[in-house]
Amino acid sequence: MGRFDGKSPEAQKLEQRREFIKKAAAGTLIVAFGGILYRLADDDLTRKAMAETRADGRRRLPPGQKHVLERLKPMGGSAGSPKPKDFHLRVHGAVKKELNLDFAELLKLPQVEEPVDVHCVTGWSMLGGLWLGVRVSTLAEMAGLEHTARHVIFEAAHGYTTNIDIHEAMKPNVRIVHRLDGRPLARRNGAPVRGLVPDRYFWKRAKWLTGIRFQRRDEPGYWETRGYSNHADPWREERYA
Numbered sequence: 546m547g548r549f550d551g552k553s554p555e556a557q558k559l560e561q562r563r564e565f566i567k568k569a570a571a572g573t574l575i576v577a578f579g580g581i582l583y584r585l586a587d588d589d590l591t592r593k594a595m596a597e598t599r600a601d602g603r604r605r606l607p608p609g610q611k612h613v614l615e616r617l618k619p620m621g622g623s624a625g626s627p628k629p630k631d632f633h634l635r636v637h638g639a640v641k642k643e644l645n646l647d648f649a650e651l652l653k654l655p656q657v658e659e660p661v662d663v664h665c666v667t668g669w670s671m672l673g674g675l676w677l678g679v680r681v682s683t684l685a686e687m688a689g690l691e692h693t694a695r696h697v698i699f700e701a702a703h704g705y706t707t708n709i710d711i712h713e714a715m716k717p718n719v720r721i722v723h724r725l726d727g728r729p730l731a732r733r734n735g736a737p738v739r740g741l742v743p744d745r746y747f748w749k750r751a752k753w754l755t756g757i758r759f760q761r762r763d764e765p766g767y768w769e770t771r772g773y774s775n776h777a778d779p780w781r782e783e784r785y786a
Contacts, residue, residue, distance in 0.1 A: 625702025625753030641689030
């Protein structure tokens with residue numbers, strides 16, 4: 546019989562996740578996701594990134610990010626259908642005209658493919674991946690964004706949500722994406738469509754996306770209500786609330 550320590554399952558999961566982050570920061574952890582081994586350790590790629598700066602003057606690798614990976618690591622979650630035929634995106638809330646797009650309609654919209662860095666709260670980063678998709682600002686313009694909108698809620702399979710403020714959402718690098726490095730997203734990485742918010746920690750990029758909701762009030766999502774930062778700026782190391 547297991548020892549009862551009075552903690553809820555959610556509290557135990559949060560504690561395990563925090564312990565994972567501490568071990569990852571130590572730089573010696575080897576983990577497996579989807580049958581693929583990832584070694585989190587210092588290497589030439591990481592050291593090179595630590596010496597680089599962005600166009601805005603900030604370090605390319607935010608403080609606390611210890612490891613650069615060459616390929617995207619899946620980070621779990623309750624998967625939705627990866628089939629494009631099952632995809633539907635609802636753009637709603639504080640808009641003049643609600644949108645309901647299927648995958649074919651999404652592909653007809655202006656597409657942007659640019660290199661983007663991503664940073665996970667556990668301490669790894671993947672730099673320069675070529676992500677293809679549609680800007681959230683394009684969808685907001687199509688739907689007729691109301692002036693009352695202050696926050697954006699990304700909705701995903703099985704009720705998962707995450708939130709960003711409207712100023713962040715309207716940046717040109719914030720997109721919903723369906724291809725990475727010339728290939729469709731893998732199911733483990735959120736196929737067919739996921740969010741991309743480059744200047745926030747990786748959990749702000751909802752996988753298996755189903756909706757984008759604009760609204761006046763903020764609404765912290767799954768991880769934000771479980772002890773993680775509402776803002777999640779990697780350069781300020783806003784990991785926990």
